Amino acid sequence: MTDHRAARSADRTEAIMRATLDLALEAGYAKLSIEAVATRAGVGKHTIYRRWPSKGMLFLDAVLSMNTEDLVHRDTGDIVADTREVMIKATELLTGPPWAPLYRALLGEAQHDPKVAAGHKERFIQRQSDDFLRRLQTAQEQGQIASDFDLELAMDLLSGALYYRFLCTQEPITRDYIDRVLNAAFTGMAPRP
Amino acid sequence: MTDHRAARSADRTEAIMRATLDLALEAGYAKLSIEAVATRAGVGKHTIYRRWPSKGMLFLDAVLSMNTEDLVHRDTGDIVADTREVMIKATELLTGPPWAPLYRALLGEAQHDPKVAAGHKERFIQRQSDDFLRRLQTAQEQGQIASDFDLELAMDLLSGALYYRFLCTQEPITRDYIDRVLNAAFTGMAPRP
């Protein structure tokens, strides 16, 4: 049966990604080596090189195999509340254990490897942005966002503040901070008469 | 004379950092090795290890040895124009040749090495933020920014959008984009009656 062959192959792939995440959590991404992954997964190095072209792409697949189905914007009619909900969930997921060091290492690797950067953008950022943009459009049509406001820029402002904290200042992102970001982005810096 | 000793030492330090930048520009940070730097600088490996604890910290010093004196906010009385000027200068400096790949690699390394992250934050981010915050306070006192607006958040919104583009989506940051960011941050997303 071909099913058996495919199933065996999928099992191996999953075992390799599992071993990758385990080792990365134990010793850090810097210490991660193909040899160690192969040994941990009970697999020959060829079996890894046959599936992934580099350590970065393997790590990308491993990290993105996590469940992100619940990072979807609901539509309760309140754009601020719905956005806040997803921002909190995303922050807790990506900057809390166990994913914080993994996601941080992934973004770090993306700065060194363009293929990892492209994969992350296409398979994670893009996916979240599309969903977010759809929700923003609905809100704009309902008059909850200024009709001439650039929605792509809204995403950059909101996401940017969180990523800036995560990647540059590396300070904790609290719920209070998220509230302040939302409030600031909606009210704007300009003085109100 | 002690001057001679200190001068020789400083010369070596500078030669090592120079060789580091040269090699990083030629072959990329990933290919950078202490051995190659030592050979290029005409120096023993010990001389490098005596000065820096890791490749990351050497690279941090090398990159930060660039001139950033001109990234200072002027005060012409127009906060938008002054901010725009620095945002453009900073973007051209950090995302254009020859510093783009170097600064990108530095941020990538900062995700793997906490000491590099701390050094970058303390010696670059903090320096820029302090200057920016001072200029924002003046503007707020003059009524160009809403009196109750969180100025730290203003920096996160403006800087965040640029860093998000640079590190996550890796799309070009044009002057038009900077203008749109400024405009969006000042007007806010909320509908205006």
Place this chain on the structure above:
DNA sequence: CCGGCACGGCACGGGCCGTGCCGATCTAAC
């Protein structure tokens, strides 16, 4: 029964790590 295919295991040359040791050079103290 046999052909092919993916596999685990092993070994290889090569590169770089971080660390010792050596001899040369220069400084500072006596």
Place this chain on the structure above:
DNA sequence: GTTAGATCGGCACGGCCCGTGCCGTGCCGG
């Protein structure tokens, strides 16, 4: 002037990991 100390470049080492061959095995499809 001589000597003790510090710093240097050069060299070599064991160790780790890279990416790639090769071999023998077991499982599937024909």
